Amino acid sequence: MSPFFTGLGSGLALIIAIGAQNAFVLRQGIRREYLLPVLAVCILSDAVLILLGTAGIGKLAETAPLALDAIRWAGAAFLLAYAVLSFKRALRPAALEATGGGRGTLAAAILTCLSLTWLNPHVYLDTVVLLGSLASSHGPDGRWVFAAGAVAASTLWFSALGFGARLLAPVFARPSAWRILDVAIGVFMVVLALSLVVSSP
Template identity: 45%
Template sequence: MPPDPSSLPLPLPLVGPGLTGFATGFSLILAIGAQNVFVLRQGLARRHVFWVCLVCAVSDALLISAGVAGFGAVAQRVPWLETAMTWGGAAFLAVYGGMRLRAAWKGEDGIDAAAGGPDPGLRAALLACLAFTWLNPHVYLDTLALVGAVGAGFEGASRLAYGIGAATASFVFFFGLGYGARLLAPLLARPRAWRVFDLAVGLLMWALAAGLVLR
């Protein structure tokens, strides 16, 4: 005998909005960006992976909640906010990209050498993680504007289910990326592989920084 729909933990009418939120959030966060590359690198080095993933996911959840609640319309009334975030984010990406290019120039023989080097510590990792999240104008576009715009089509409990679905996508993605990164360890354990990875990351950070100020 099929279960009584009224006895299910989540009412069936809310499953659709929840799945819509999950699909919307996951599709937006899937694109390669500075935040994702940082999480990937932490996962490869196996440093503070849980806390980095948690900070990214919780930050996204807070921004998604604000977007679903309609904060995007409020943010549009502060014209200087986008400019400040753009230049602040570009400066941070340029500096971090320079650090990675410097590491590539010095050279590190694979993951073991990189992970065995000096660890800047949990505090430094979390500060960098927060900067990648909160100084990135694209994060606000994705969460406050795009996720919020789709969520505006729902009302009441359906909007709540949509927001929960979108926030859940962030947790699934970041923890999957952080802990799944170790699957690439055999590849990056090869000589000079980590050096090439740092070079690619550095160039990507500079490209993203240029994209912010030239758009």
């Protein structure tokens, strides 16, 4: 199989797994709020991490456990903070059709997206370490073709998730639907945070 399609399949297998970043993109897509900037941040961040892993940074990360530990604890703290915000939103849900109220700023959306991406150690393990290792198995030339496939997978997935979420807009015109989503996201963030803490040596 071509290194490109191997990278595409490997990237999709890792990226499609629901995580904090995907949950945020889903929410922004449903709300139709700053979706393009959020997608750009996710896609560009993944591309940078995949290329760094392909260039060999993954091996360096494996030799710096203290750095990974710091990222793990910072990520757990951020996920817990985000969970608290989700639970607060669940107490005061707003219908999708409401205008103005509850709409965040572009800076806040981008900062949240950056934090959910760069403070998540699973992102480094998946993109930098794992995809970087897989890329290296394709030789000096093939590894960059593999990386291109992985970047394409990230682009396809986030675009489908963000724009596909708009199909759920009619459901989320009701405040009760937002309450359920925010509670689910909050619980999911707590579970992720606890998994990071438990996995810490």
